[in-house]
Amino acid sequence: MSRPTDVTVNVAAIRPRLPDPMDAPVLRWGVLGTGWIAERFVAALRRNTRQVVTAVASRDGARGAAFAGRHGIARVHDDAGALAADPEVDIVYVATPHPAHVGGALAAIDAGTHVLVEKPLGLDAAEATRIAERAAAAGVYCAEALWTFFLPRFDVVRQVLESGVIGPLRTVLAEYGEYLPDGHRAMDPALAGGSLLDLGIYPVALASRLLGEPRRVLATGDANRFGVNAQTGALVQDDAGALAVLYTGLSGSTPTTATIAGTRGAIELPGPFYQPGDVIVRTWADGEILRYTEPAVAHEALYWEAAAVARDVAAGRTQSRERPLADSIAALRLMDAVRERLGVSYVRTNEGVA
The missing domain is CATH 3.30.360.10 (Dihydrodipicolinate Reductase; domain 2)
Known part of the structure; x- marks a missing residue:
């Protein structure tokens, strides 16, 4: 601001000057994590956008399968690397506990996959800087999902x-x-x-x-x-x-x-x-x-950030304007x-x- x-x-x-989220270009999303915020993010996308969630990853196979079943997700992985390398995933949404944000983000970036990291981007400014520098070097999109x-x-x-x-x-x-x-x-x-x-x-x-x-x-x-x-x-x-x-x-x-x-x-x-x-x-x-x-x-309004990210990626931007x-x-x-x-x-x- x-x-x-x-x-x-x-x-x-x-x-507000924001475009209709339904008009945002469609990305194929992979979700890393199966907790409270991941549930709400995926549900909001499905109800309010044309974004597609194609895969989920969890180290707990049963939780991953259950999450996929609830949300109609076809592909389940057991770690961040496999999710990021999935050819059916354009962007990874990192929704893990805070200490795992940096690992999830870097796994996506190192695979050449765009990434949206749930807030906070890292535990501290050093972690956030590490993520930002790695994303810039890789030329992939990276943003913090501070939905506000x-x-x-x-x-x-x-x-x-x-x-x-x-x-x-x-x-x-x-x-x-x-x-x-x-x-x-x-x-x-x-x-x-x-x-x-x-x-x-x-x-x-x-x-x-x-x-x-x-x-x-x-x-x-x-x-x-x-x-x-x-x-x-x-x-x-x-x-x-x-x-x-x-x-x-x-x-x-x-x-x-x-x-x-x-x-x-x-x-x-x-x-x-x-x-x-x-x-x-x-x-x-x-x-x-x-x-x-x-x-x-x-x-329910979490979909606004996903629509903005999809427009950024389609336009070739590597960071969020918001x-x-x-x-x-x-x-x-x-x-x-x-x-x-x-x-x-x-x-x-x-x-x-x-």
Whole structure:
């Protein structure tokens, strides 16, 4: 998302500019992983696009076969390499636990296959940079599946920011807290558990996109009895003095809202801000000047990112326009700075498994 300018735009008339997902060129998708997000991604594609899922890979053969049966997928593989080398697969969607993202991504890239990696792109900026550099060298498409930035809602936000109507950016407020039960994978240190990568990536990515490289980062938080970070608060400031106030936690649900405020007005994103929903724009002089509304269909909207990726690949692009790899790396660099202040580190195990 661009920083505000002084372009004159009829803000009240702003609507999403995204093409119909049904018109996106068809790719043959291979899915690495059979968990919660993979289920929703495949279901959303089947119901809302012409994309075709041709193969799935899981190290657990029974889980892979069951997943394939539920979704009408013909081909089942037992590892990332076999999936990436499948001649019926144009692009791999990496939907494994966080520590295996880098292995899954590199397996696809090394096979010369395009790849969409579920958020976060890597456990840290170093892993994300490694993926980006390998993809660039191979000349294949690579993007992070941070679906928020592909949604119609966020195209509206982009246009409002570009209009300059709220004035120069001063404040970003964003939070995401959710109650996650003891058995959730986010409670497992071996799976890079905690709130930061699962939930915190959304407010951190928003702040990073808007503020750019931070001049100052302050953070505090605590761990739970499983040894993973339970909640985190952070203050981030850029060179122009704009400030982001961020929160994430896994011990209780919060409104999950975001506000982007400038010197002349603000953009309000009612919760959950990272999903489909409303955009409200107010100026200090005129009050509410835009209320954009779209159906709050939650993860059913994952298909928007797949359609955008399919258009990119068909056009010969190697990165996403909505989520360039530089943005993914910058967000993880900010996350690294937050983790450094908290003393949080991750275990790296089982690269590339599903």
